[in-house]
Amino acid sequence: MFTTLNSTVPTEPVVGPVEPTVPTVPATKETGPSSSAECSTQPAVAEQEDNSLLAQLLKGKITSDDAKLQPPRGPFEYAPMLSEEAQFAIKLAGLLNPNPVTEQDPSTFKPPPKMSNNVRKNINLTPVIENAVPSGFELESPKDQAFDVVHGRLSMGQNQTCYFVTVEEMRRRLQSPEKLNSSSIACNLKRPKLKNGGELMRAQLRDHGIKVQLNAKQKAFPNKVIALVEAEAVHLGLDLGTAVRDDYPVQDIIQEVAHEALADEDADLDALMNDKDFTECMSALESVFTSVVPPITGIEPKPSNNMRLNNGMETFSSASHGLGIVSQRVWLPQLTAIGNGVASELRRLTETPTESKPEELKA
Structure with a gap:
């Protein structure tokens, strides 16, 4: 996605292709002052956000074709900062991504790297809980057999915690009685949806001697327990x-x-x-x-x-x-x-x- 977007960014401002039904897009240049006047309590922020978004669209740095390549990511975050004319122009152009490209040299732009599994293991953003075991049970450190570190799903507020997932635990998820498929395993590990993410995870499991059978029928129906490590x-x-x-x-x-x-x-x-x-x-x-x-x-x-x-x-x-x-x-x-x-x-x-x-x- 980022490669396609960078390759289409021109060095000079050129009006990109728009739909035939968008004759009123250039008129939104006049709406900059009115947009700033509507948000009079924070004029500097409103003007900066309005110009930053419209500059990408109207100056040709993002065209409607480029915008269509980006999947929707939810509601438009900057809509309250823009006038109705600006919102209408952006929607017509197909700009659905709430995180527009910032104004910078295209040659120096690099997409953010995806966090690999090794980085996820070594990064120390939140504490890893190891001793949260009731009395009557003997502790066993999972560090030596750690397969991944997963953020807890039941954490609240600033009390964010992480938990170790061992290789044997992954083996238990793939065996009876659950026999989870790749999607459920990714849900259990809170893996983001990536292209070829299933193949990468299966390769990682093979490195630990665990083979995932493709097209295998999952025995456990989706429930709340599957999401917990x-x-x-x-x-x-x-x-x-x-x-x-x-x-x-x-x-x-x-x-x-x-x-x-x-x-x-x-x-x-x-x-x-x-x-x-x-x-x-x-x-x-x-x-x-x-x-x-x-x-x-x-x-x-x-x-x-x-x-x-x-x-x-x-x-x-x-x-x-x-x-x-x-x-x-x-x-x-x-x-x-x-x-x-x-x-x-x-x-x-x-x-x-x-x-x-x-x-x-x-x-």
Whole structure:
């Protein structure tokens, strides 16, 4: 795009080809002062922007044919700074790019270089998060097996963060159960849309021993989890665990469950008050959850002796990008506290009437 644009920039101002329906374009030269008068609060800025844009169009430095080669990039950013006549002239000429070429020597103009993968790895614009892992998991540094560094999608404001993506993580994205295609992989890595971008990414994957099968059917349907890399999904699980630990209304739930059980005539109060069996059940469940840690970026894997359980957990982890494995432990302490609290509350509520019966008989 930039090569074609540079080759058509003349050294002398020459009026470029315009559409037959644009006889009023030269009249917009007279609208410069009126445009400046309309933006009287900032006359210098308005005049500079108006002249900069119209000079490219009216002096022939950008023709309608050149402008048509540039794809639309959204709404016209400078429209509030221009008069209606200037906006109409620019739209008729097909100038849809909101970033016009600045006035400079065409021989010295160079397009901005595209950021390669190696540059993206080495550039240090935002901090790379490595230790955002919930308690109970062992850290594993992903630096040695890093494939790329990706900006987080859930960052807000100035708290921009980056996360490592390992080679094995890319292998998991391409294997079952997701089998992502090139477009979904590019979305996962936040790669910009470039010409031959898919071929470049597949070549980079081949350099790491990962082969991408063309025209392969993707098994996973587009969802919100696909857009998250594993390190950010684990970070999300860490924040979720903090919110559940600090703000989950355990006592309110205990009171609600206990009162509903007392109001239900068919409820088995003895079973609900048997907190010993309930605690043993939750302890066994926690033991199973902690016995298996499938491969996740930034977390040390931990297999169990049950191969079938290992395969099931690994499939679930790949489908949820690690978020499911991390979040399943979040609720265990709270659910255990709710079960024990309901048993204690039911015993307290049921013991109070029985103690008052002898007093009522004496009266």
